[in-house]
Every structure is written in C-alpha cells, then in structure tokens.
Amino acid sequence: MKNKLKDSKKATILYYIVIPGFFLALVFFYVSSLDPFDTETKYVGYKELSLIKLSQEANKYFLFTDASTKLSADKSILNLAEKGGFALASPCSNYLNYQLWTAKGKQCFPEYQKEFSSEFNTQINLFLQQLPSEEFVNFAKTDSNSFYPKVQSINYNLFISKDKITGIADKALSFGLFISKPKIGQYNSLPSFNIKKKVNTEEFEKIESEAIALINKCTLDPIDECIAKEKPSNWIVGSCEGDSSHEDRTFRFCVNSNTEITSYSDKSKSEKKKMQYRFALYFPLTDEELIPSETTVIESPLETTDLSSIEQEAAKASEKYSIDKNIILALIQQESNNNPNAIRCEQSYENRWQDLANTLNCQQYNCNEIIQSPQGNFHKVSCSYGLMQLMYPTALETCPEIVTTPESLYTKSINIDCGAKYLSKLIAQCGSISRGIYAYNHGPANCKTADINNDSYVLLINNKCSELGCSLV
Amino acid sequence: MYKLLNSKKAVAIDDFIPLMFAVFIFLFAIAFLFISNSVDKKDNSNDILSTQEEIKATDNLLNFLQLPYTQDSTNSDLVIAAITSSTADSQEFTDLKKAIADFFDPLYSAEKTSWKLDIRLIPGNDLMTPSNILEVEGNTYLIASEFFSKIELKAKAILPVPNNRPVELRLFIGK
Numbered sequence: 001m002k003n004k005l006k007d008s009k010k011a012t013i014l015y016y017i018v019i020p021g022f023f024l025a026l027v028f029f030y031v032s033s034l035d036p037f038d039t040e041t042k043y044v045g046y047k048e049l050s051l052i053k054l055s056q057e058a059n060k061y062f063l064f065t066d067a068s069t070k071l072s073a074d075k076s077i078l079n080l081a082e083k084g085g086f087a088l089a090s091p092c093s094n095y096l097n098y099q100l101w102t103a104k105g106k107q108c109f110p111e112y113q114k115e116f117s118s119e120f121n122t123q124i125n126l127f128l129q130q131l132p133s134e135e136f137v138n139f140a141k142t143d144s145n146s147f148y149p150k151v152q153s154i155n156y157n158l159f160i161s162k163d164k165i166t167g168i169a170d171k172a173l174s175f176g177l178f179i180s181k182p183k184i185g186q187y188n189s190l191p192s193f194n195i196k197k198k199v200n201t202e203e204f205e206k207i208e209s210e211a212i213a214l215i216n217k218c219t220l221d222p223i224d225e226c227i228a229k230e231k232p233s234n235w236i237v238g239s240c241e242g243d244s245s246h247e248d249r250t251f252r253f254c255v256n257s258n259t260e261i262t263s264y265s266d267k268s269k270s271e272k273k274k275m276q277y278r279f280a281l282y283f284p285l286t287d288e289e290l291i292p293s294e295t296t297v298i299e300s301p302l303e304t305t306d307l308s309s310i311e312q313e314a315a316k317a318s319e320k321y322s323i324d325k326n327i328i329l330a331l332i333q334q335e336s337n338n339n340p341n342a343i344r345c346e347q348s349y350e351n352r353w354q355d356l357a358n359t360l361n362c363q364q365y366n367c368n369e370i371i372q373s374p375q376g377n378f379h380k381v382s383c384s385y386g387l388m389q390l391m392y393p394t395a396l397e398t399c400p401e402i403v404t405t406p407e408s409l410y411t412k413s414i415n416i417d418c419g420a421k422y423l424s425k426l427i428a429q430c431g432s433i434s435r436g437i438y439a440y441n442h443g444p445a446n447c448k449t450a451d452i453n454n455d456s457y458v459l460l461i462n463n464k465c466s467e468l469g470c471s472l473v
Numbered sequence: 474m475y476k477l478l479n480s481k482k483a484v485a486i487d488d489f490i491p492l493m494f495a496v497f498i499f500l501f502a503i504a505f506l507f508i509s510n511s512v513d514k515k516d517n518s519n520d521i522l523s524t525q526e527e528i529k530a531t532d533n534l535l536n537f538l539q540l541p542y543t544q545d546s547t548n549s550d551l552v553i554a555a556i557t558s559s560t561a562d563s564q565e566f567t568d569l570k571k572a573i574a575d576f577f578d579p580l581y582s583a584e585k586t587s588w589k590l591d592i593r594l595i596p597g598n599d600l601m602t603p604s605n606i607l608e609v610e611g612n613t614y615l616i617a618s619e620f621f622s623k624i625e626l627k628a629k630a631i632l633p634v635p636n637n638r639p640v641e642l643r644l645f646i647g648k
Contacts, residue, residue, distance in 0.1 A: 023495035027502045043517035049524045056531045060630050063538055067549045068633045075635065127633045196545045264635035270557040 051185045058175045058187040061131075065154065068127035069193045073165055076119040077199045077275075078261055084279035085110030085204055087118035098239070098252040098280035101211055105284075109211075112204050117158045120167075125153045154191055160201060168192045199259050199275065207255055207277055210235075215283055223249055223283055240276050249283045310338060310387065313413050317420035326470035327433065328388075328420055330461050331440070335389035340412050344384045385409035388419030398422045434472045437461050526646060530627035534590075534644045537576045538630060548572055549632055552592065556640050577644075587624055587647030595631070595638045 084090060084099030092100035092108035101109050156167035169191040210232050218226035224246070227237060232255075238244030240254035257275035264270050310332060311325070318325035336342035384391050386409040395403040399418035402408070409415050427436030430447035439447035441457040452458045462472050538549045551572060555565040573590055581588045628644040 019491040019495055023499050024502075027499050043521060045521065049521070049528065052528055053524075053531075056528065056535065059535055060531075063535065063549060064631055064633060064639070067553060070550065071553070071633060071635055130633055130639045131631065264557060266636055268557050268634050268637040270554065270635075 047184055054175060054185055054187050058173075058189065061173075061175070062189065062191060064131060065124070065128070065191055066193060068124050069156075069167065070195055072120050072123035072127060073195060074198065074262055075123050075264075076116055077201065078263055078273070079123075080110075080112070080115060080119055081204075081257075081275050081277045084277075085112060085115055087115045087122065092282075095247065095250050095280040096239070096252060098278050100250070100280045100282060101208070102215060102282045102284070104282065109208050110204075112201060113158070113160055116160065116201070117156070120158060121155050124156070128153060156191075156193075160197070162202075163197050164194060165197050166192075166194045199261055203257060203259065203275075204277070207279075211253075211279070211281055215281060218283055219285065221285075224251075227251060227283075240278060249285060250280060251283070252278070252280045254278055307338060309412060310340075310416070313416040314420075316413075317416050320417070321420045321424040323420055323424055323427070323433075324470045326468040327437075327461075327465055327472070328416065328423070330464035330468055330470070331419070331423070331437070332387045332416070333464055334457075334460055335384075336387045338387070340387050340415065341410055342384075342386060342389065344389060386415035387412060388415055390415060390419055390422065394422065398425065434458055434462075437472060527627050530644050530646055531630075533577070533580060534628040534630050534642065537573070538632075538642070540572075540576065542568075542572065548576075552632055552640065552642065553634060556592065556594075556634055581646070589624055589645040591643050591645075593641055593643075594634065595641045 080087070084094075084101065086099050090099035090101065090108045090110070092103035092106050094100055099110075101107065154173070155170045157170055159166045172188050172190040175187040214227065214230055214232075217230045220226070224237075231237065231253075234256050236254040236256070237251060238246070238254065239252050243252075246252065255277040257277065259275045260272045261275055262270050263273040311329065314325045314328040314332070317323070317328060332338060383406065385395075385406055390409055392403075392406040392409065395409055395418050398421055399414075402414050403418055409418070423436055423440055426439040426444055426447070427433055429444055430436050430439050434452050435447045435450070438450055438452045438455055438458050442450070442455075458472070465472055538547065538552070540548050542548050542551045548569075551565060551569050555563065555569040558565045560566075577588055577590065624645045624647045626643055627646045630642045631639045632642070634640050
C-alpha cells in the first residue's frame, strides 16, 4: 500500500502537502491557545494587577458613600424638622406649607424612624448621583477594561438607637472587571455604616406628646387664648418667620430647639444652625371630631384549624339566626382567615381616655382596654377576637348569656354564635344583608344611607360569598 | 527525484523529508511569534512599574482619607469641612494642610520622591453652579508641593460636597 502510494506522482505531492499541513494546524492551535493577539493583556501579571486596582476602585466608591452617609444623616434630620417629620407630605395635608399632624377625625403624627429612613435614602442617592460616571470608566478608556458598568443606587435599612445610626444596604454592590469581554474578576460588598447621632431625635417624640397634650387641653373657644396659655414655652404660634395668622381652629407652630446642626448654603458654605421644628395642628371642637384610634395594630400569628368544625358551628348558627351558612363562612374567612385565636388590637393615645377610665362602667366595658403608658399618657386599646373578630364590648352587649371574658371569644362555638346573632341584628336594623355586612365592618351609624355598591368590604364579602355559592342579595 | 524515491536507501531518507520540512516550518512560526511578541512588549517593564506606583499611591491616598481625625471623624470629613468652610484661612484648612504634610512627608521623603496633593471641585458638570471656593481659592488649591524634575498624577479619590459638585483629590508623584 505504502509503496503503491509512493509510486504515484500525485500521491507523493499530496504526501508533501498533508504532513506539513497537519503541523501547521498544530502551530495555529498552539498560537491561538497562547492568545498572543490579546493586545489588552499587555504583560504577564497584567490581569492580577488589574484585580488589585479593581479592589482599590471599589474602596474609593465606598469611601465616597461613607462620607455621604454622614452628610445625608445631618441633612435628613434638618429636613425632617422643617417638613414636620414627613419625608414627603402629611396624609392630613398641610396648612400654608406647614404639615398638619391632626385634621378633622384624623391624626397623622409622623413615624420618625420610617420617615427618617425614607428621607435618608433620598439624600444619599442624591449624593451618589454626584459621582461623575466618566470617573469610573476612565480606567476603561485608557486600559480597555471596565470596573463600573453603572453607578448603582443604594437603599439602606436603618436602625436608630439613642446615640447611633446604623445602616445596612438591602443588596450587595458588585464591581466587575472586564478584559477582552469575559469578566475575569468581581468585587462584591454589602455597604453598611455606623455613625454617631449628632442630634437627639427623641426631641421629636417629646414635641408630639406636647402637641397631643395641648389638643386635649384646648377644646373650647377661645382657642387661641388657651393655646397661648397652655403651649410649651419654646413653642411659637405661627410661622418661624413671625407670621402668627391662623385659620379657624388650624394653627402653625415653630419650635426652636437648642440643638445645633451643620447646614450648607447653596454655595456649599457650612454653617451651624439651630434646629427648628415646623408643623400645624387642627384642634377638634366636637366629639364627632375626636381623633379615632388608628395608630398601633397588633395581629396574632395565623393558626391553621379544622375547617369542618367551623362549618358545623356555622350551620348551627345559620339555622338559629336564619342566615345563609356560606355568608357566615365568607365573613369568617375575611375576618380571621379561619383562625380561632386571631386577635387584632388598635390603640390610640389621648388624655381624653383618662375621663373615660374614671367614669367607666366596668361591667359594660372592659376596663383593661384603658392603659397608662410610662410617659403618663392614657391609651385606649380596642381588640377584636376570634373567628368573627368580635370586639368584647359588642359581644358582651349582644350575647351576655354566653360571653363572659374577652378570652371566651376564642371558643369557636361562642364566637360564631355571637357573631351570627350580631349580624342578624344588624341585617334587621339596616334593612338588607349587604347593609348588615357593611355595618358589621363600619358600625351601624349610617348603614341605611351608605353607598354600599362601592364599599370595598361589602365587595370582598360578596366575592368570597360567590366563591362559596351564596349571594348577598 | 522520482528515481531517488525508488531507491531502497533513499526511501529511508525520503521518509524524513516532509517531517523535517514540517519541523522547520513549526520552528520558524514559533520563533516569529516570540520575536514579534517581545518587540510589542519591549516597554512592559515601564508599564508594570507605572501600575505598581499607581497602586501604591492609591493605597497611600485611601489610607490617608480613612485615617481618624477625631474620635468620630476621619480625614475625609476634614477635607469636606475644609472645602465647605467659610474662609481659606479657617481652622479646618490649617488642620488639613498639617494633616496632609504629616502623613505624606514621612512616606515620600524617605524615598527622596517629590509629591503634590491638590484638592479641587470636579470641573465640567454644567448642572452645578461654580462654587465660591473656586472663585476665592482658584481652580486648584495647592496644599503642598516639592518640585523635582517630573511629577505625574498617580492617584485620585472623590468625596461628596453638599449642594455642589464632588471634590477631587489628586496625588502627584515625582520620578
């Protein structure tokens, strides 16, 4: 075979071409594995040195964010004081640009920690926007690699203690090193900080308590005389600029603090400035304008339960009070998600509750609902219990023969029986099942005239009822 | 040639001719690549040296900025305080000049290397209005200088300034 091949002229030529061709292919394979045409890898160790530079660039970024946290904290404290404690705006609206803490039938005291977090994150991201993006691609321009694809925003979760503000970012930041497209290195870090709190933020809570006390004291006309007499000495009635005008029972207040903080002018000049708190208050006149309790909500954890026993109790109550069993089940599902141990409490702090506590008929109402805080404020705690989320005073009034204590409402049979009885009473009082359902959630005061077609609670129960095969009509 | 291939002795030699030819090409290709590579990278030692100097200078600059100034503040805070202070002869400016000299002088004087650190607001951002600092102090505020033949920019860092462009610190090292 070999000799025959060699004997052929054509084969000999082929022989000369195939073998060198094979070696040439090997050479090209070797050359491509060496990647000598990778012009971006300029020398041995280039990638390693670039990785060191990557970590330095990331450290520069964190140096910038660290310095920004201190400036953002100072600016947020100052801004919140001047905006009545709100990062954006008060839900109670504002009066002449002073954020309202109270309005008719509404109280909107700011939750300082939450508002501070919001304002702080806004401020720090404004600082991050200052970072010139070209700064972080300079390296890319000169060395054909890239550390910073884009400057990222940071959202910190904040913890404010008496003397410190601690922040931990909700996600890690990544800095990638790209050379010849593939990413050869990545630097990840979860930004965090721990800075000294320069200003006593508890001052805000003190002013809020003073505001509540003033509202409770000044209910009768002439209101302006009462405010002038009862207000704390460092409060100024009117704007911080000296305009003392007010509208009916709505007043602006300016509270001068002794705390100094660094502020910056438009031209970045720093100056020490005394804090000024600005807010507005509406002083309610009548009992209808009393501030409702909508402040703190405590909810019990969910507990799975035996649905068949709930259905049995609902069937018994259905027969007893002539209400569709599925309507009762829909209500239970909405109110407690079938949890017999469900409890939901709301509390409000008003000195008015002190009078209520004094005149309370403890047999009719639960005296435990009035509590006094360590600061001396009276809180009214209203809880709803069990499967149908009955309030104890309501249950006691509706079913005195079976309801003995708030805890008795955790018993499935008692709760469903009493809840169904209360619902049947409301249906009779309000004129229809839908209106009875409306009254079950909002109270019976205006159940005959309310627009139930657009009421979210009635619509929710109606939907659940449809799923279970019943109708509210 | 054809006759040669038909000779028995010649066949043995003949078997090696293509192999030798291929090895020759292989060696030539490798030699070509190594030569061309070494020509391309004849300045590599300078590049490596320059990168090492940049890394060292950046380390020094970052260390300086992270160094505590007081119990609750670092030299970064001092830079911001100096830049936002009302006058150029403020206490913060004086303290900053001293802090810079105290830190960098021992580092570079031992190596007999000249150095310069300047602090300026980053130019070129049209959204920001010019600051008083630039108007009063000039575009570049020279903190310390020791001129020696050639001086090159080796490290940069950026710090925020309220209501303005960020401030840039540039460390120049002499050769």
